[in-house]
Amino acid sequence: MDGINLNRLAVFVALVRAGSFTAAAAQLGLTKAMVSQHLARLEQELGVTLLVRSTRCMALTEAGAAFHADCARILGEAEAAIERVGENRETPRGTLRLAAPVNYGAAVVAPALAGFLRLHPQVQAELVLDDGISDLIGGRFDLAIRGGPLRDSGLRAVRLAGFRQLLVAAPAYLAARGTPRRPQELAAHDAVVLSVLSSPLRWNFTARDGTQQRVRLTPRAQADSAAAVHAMALAGAGLAVLPDFMVEADLQAGRLKPLLPAQRLPEGSFHAVYPGHAPSAKVRTFIDHLRAGIAPTPRRQSTML
Template sequence: MGEVNLNRLAVFVALVRAGSFTAAAEQLGQTKAMVSQHLARLERELGVTLMVRSTRRMALTEAGAVFHADCVRILGETEAAIERVGENRETPRGTLRLTAPVNYGAMVVAPALAGFLRMHPEVRVELVLDDGISDLIGGRFDLAIRGGPLRDSGLRAVRLAGFRQLLLAAPSYLAARGRPRRPQELAQHDAILLSVLSSPAHWTFAARNGTRARVRLMPRALADSAAAVHAMALAGAGVAVLPDFMVDADLAAGRLERLLPTQRLPEGSFHAVYAGLHAPAKVRAFIHHLRQVIAGNAD
């Protein structure tokens, strides 16, 4: 048996349902000759006779009747599969597996997920917090929340929000070591650095008049988690650069103090990143919800 053209199955089922070549041709929008050719080629591909026909009537052979029942089942399953794909495209459902940096994930993404789950009862969530760059494909992630520059141009990215990076220290550290007044003075201070950054010790400060100063912080401690950097800074181990969303409460309470407030560090941003041309409904819906939460527009 040669290779079978599956499109001919639909023509065969339509022919049996219509009861004649003329009626089938009208239903399919084809010529009567084309319908006849499809049947002849299908029989040749299968190597069996499916129908016996005369000038007045046609009838299924025994093999044709069995094959017709199988075709009806196959086409029905195909239509159901297409319908299910369409439902998944339009309605959020299934498991949303996503990854995010530890602190941003705990402080922003996780609370947003709680509201998202209330809105979409057919969705389950698996959240993996990791300050490294997780492999979306290898890790079977539907979505990643990433901060900083995007490295993989093959992924789709949606910007979520920007954030300021602030130079900080605890009052206890400043009481013991003094407060730097210029970026160059940071070389005399202990720094707590986030090791997962591409250049954790090198920072460029921009003054209000536009002048820039590139400095190298002196590493006293390295950590692969922003939470650990934050904890050590609170404990007075040194100066640190941390995102504003993470330290706003500490600044308000006086647990940390901002250093060099007239100097600005490069701003960062968070993106929602996913693979593939068409994101499933669950991914699109959560990205929209997360952006609403960040903007303060979510219920």
């Protein structure tokens, strides 16, 4: 195989199909001499005679007929493979494997995925919920939904939506420990923190006048899942920083209380990230579908992480 020029296979198949060197040359956009040269070199590389000819006709040898059948099959499979790749680029199909944080995945991604599957019957889905950072390449994921700052990598990112981070605590905890009124009072309180964050204990608070204050929380408990932090905060284990979409119902029902309303924490955002420069149709279409459901107004932007 090292000495075989595979391009000559296509010339050989075209020659047999055309029935003459002149017709094959016209179909391939080559000269008759070039077609003849390709055949001669292919026979030399293979060490067999593929085709015999006279001034009036040409005929395949036994070896040539068998080789032609194999070459035609190989080229047909190659054309079919190229066509399938093109279909994947244009039409959503196949299995969409994606990862997302537990709460955001259950509350936002899963319902959007269900709607996407109704619209695209040729797509199947595998949704993995994990608050850690999934390895897209090693885990064979098509894309992942990630919150917070993005790490530098070779992945592509599309911003989905922003969210506020809120400092909250259960009424039972506040009744027992008091309600903090200023950021510097937080050090005296117990906190339940999300350990997978890059700096789970240190937070920057910004007052309405723009003054910033950096505070270090005192961890009473840590968890690698936002759902667990949320559950412990509801149970009164301590104060916690959680995204607005996770605690909105609790705040309205009074199960959690917002703390330091005059202060703002840094806003977070969710991105869809995927490997490669040209996403498949299923990835591209799902990202558009997800964004349409949660952030219909911003213009789509794709950047390197």
